[in-house]
Amino acid sequence: MTDVLQVEKLSAAYRKNIILNDVSFTIPQGTLTCIVGPNGAGKSTLIKVLLGLHPNLSGDVSFFGELLKNVKKKVGYVPQRGSVDWDFPTDALDVVMMGMYGQIGWVKWPNKSHKEKALDALRKVGMADYANRQISELSGGQQQRVFLARALIQNADLYFMDEPLAGVDAATERAIMAILRELKKEGKTVLVVHHDLQTVEDYFDQVLFLNRTVVAHGAITSTFTANNIKKTYGGTVRWLKEGIGIVHSTI
Structure with missing residues (x-):
């Protein structure tokens, strides 16, 4: 498979605190990968650094063998819901159309x-009935669906999603995962910051364990192991089934 993302020896910091150190990995085309790790592991920071939203101290990143600035139209991004100003006076339809500004242009009005x-x-x-609803009036799950629609309309080849399943109801979680699986079937590549270890095996085909550096990365069948969970999270593990456990550490 062709690698759509290559990261080599990437490091980044907030002020004087190193958040990412010597991070290296590659992502093959057409894969659905989750990034997991404890709080403060640098998961969201990693995505922001890759997308140029936070500076890096060192390292190289290439998208489809090129710099991001040359292939921006191929890359989509769904940020954490908590990082968005949901009081901004706009409706769901306008939020989605913001994803087309690269096609429309910033000085032109959208047409029919x-x-x-x-x-x-x-x-x-599943949000067509809410097209004219102010985004501040939507529930958390509905807001997340709107942001996913905004990413879908970009028709990107590589998507980054920062905890799209956090704080949503079960129906929204199922709907989002169905869309992500469909993207994979279309040959798209998706990287998801994820927090629930119990659903990793069911939802993803690759896992990247991160705790300021890459602890392990690869196919779920070979990489999502009790040993890698322990190395990434520390603390204690309660066994849920043979070979896999859920971490109780609050590190």
């Missing part, structure tokens, strides 16, 4: 075809 594309994206995530 753009609005139809945005509505179609909202239909895919």
Whole structure:
């Protein structure tokens, strides 16, 4: 498989605190990968550094063999819901159309075809009936679906999603995962910051264990092991089934 993302010896810091140290990995095309690790492990920071939203101290990153600035249209991003100003006075349809500014241009108004594309994206995530609803009036799960629709309309080849399943109801979680699986079937590549170890095996085909550096990375079948969980999280592990456990440490 072709590698769509290559990261070599990446390091980053907040002020004087090293958050990421010597991070290296590659992501093959058409894979659904979760990034897991304890609080403070640098998961969200990693995505922001890769996308140029936070500076790196050292290291190299290439997308499809090129610099990000050359392939921005191929890359989509769904940020953490908590990092968004949901009081901004706009409706769900406008939020989705923001994902098309690369196609429309910042100084042009969306036309009827753009609005139809945005509505179609909202239909895919089950939010067409809320197109004219102010985003501040939506529930957490509904807001997350709108942001997913905004990413889908970009028709990217590589998606980064920062905890898209955090704080959503079960129906929304199932809907989001169905969409991510469909993206994979289409040959798209998706990286997801994820917090629930219990669903890793069911939801993803690759896992990247991160705790300021890469502890392990590879296929779920060979990499999602009790040993790698212990090395990443520390603390104690309660066994749920043979070979795999859930971490109780609050590190």
